[in-house]
Amino acid sequence: MTDENLSTEFDLEHFLPYRLDRLADRVSEALAQLYEAHYDLNVAQWRVLAWLHHRHELTAKQICAATRMDKARVSRAIQVLEGRGLMVRRPSPRDQRWQDLRLTEAGQALMVELVPQVRAWEAELVAPLATEEYHRLLDMMERLERPLRDDE
Numbered sequence: 025m026t027d028e029n030l031s032t033e034f035d036l037e038h039f040l041p042y043r044l045d046r047l048a049d050r051v052s053e054a055l056a057q058l059y060e061a062h063y064d065l066n067v068a069q070w071r072v073l074a075w076l077h078h079r080h081e082l083t084a085k086q087i088c089a090a091t092r093m094d095k096a097r098v099s100r101a102i103q104v105l106e107g108r109g110l111m112v113r114r115p116s117p118r119d120q121r122w123q124d125l126r127l128t129e130a131g132q133a134l135m136v137e138l139v140p141q142v143r144a145w146e147a148e149l150v151a152p153l154a155t156e157e158y159h160r161l162l163d164m165m166e167r168l169e170r171p172l173r174d175d176e
Contacts, residue, residue, distance in 0.1 A: 068098065
């Protein structure tokens with residue numbers, strides 16, 4: 025970015041934080057249509073299931089940090105998922121104040137069914153990109169995220 029680009033002119037269409045936020049919202053909304061319609065899951069519930077599928081066992085606090093969702097939203101999602109028999113919680117052997125969260129067999133079965141569908145949806149989303157462009161995009165996103173991790 026050059027000094028002339030740092031003027032007082034402000035075009036949101038060329039302001040990266042705005043563009044990334046808008047893209048993330050659109051992607052999240054579009055993907056949500058898949059799991060809301062077929063699995064009766066909202067965004068928060070999907071994110072909790074996805075992280076538990078990815079890491080197998082987490083605390084609510086870890087899920088909050090990973091998803092950047094607030095504690096109340098994560099707690100509501102956990103209650104619904106537990107009520108549906110998709111996950112369980114148990115006292116953590118590391119610290120009795122914490123509860124470890126895990127998918128149940130039903131939760132695992134749901135994710136075994138759902139993950140290929142969301143991966144296919146992702147493939148359609150990135151289809152306009154060549155494989156090399158896709159990998160460069162992921163690399164660039166990592167480079168942008170790295171300095172921001174200090175805030176977590």
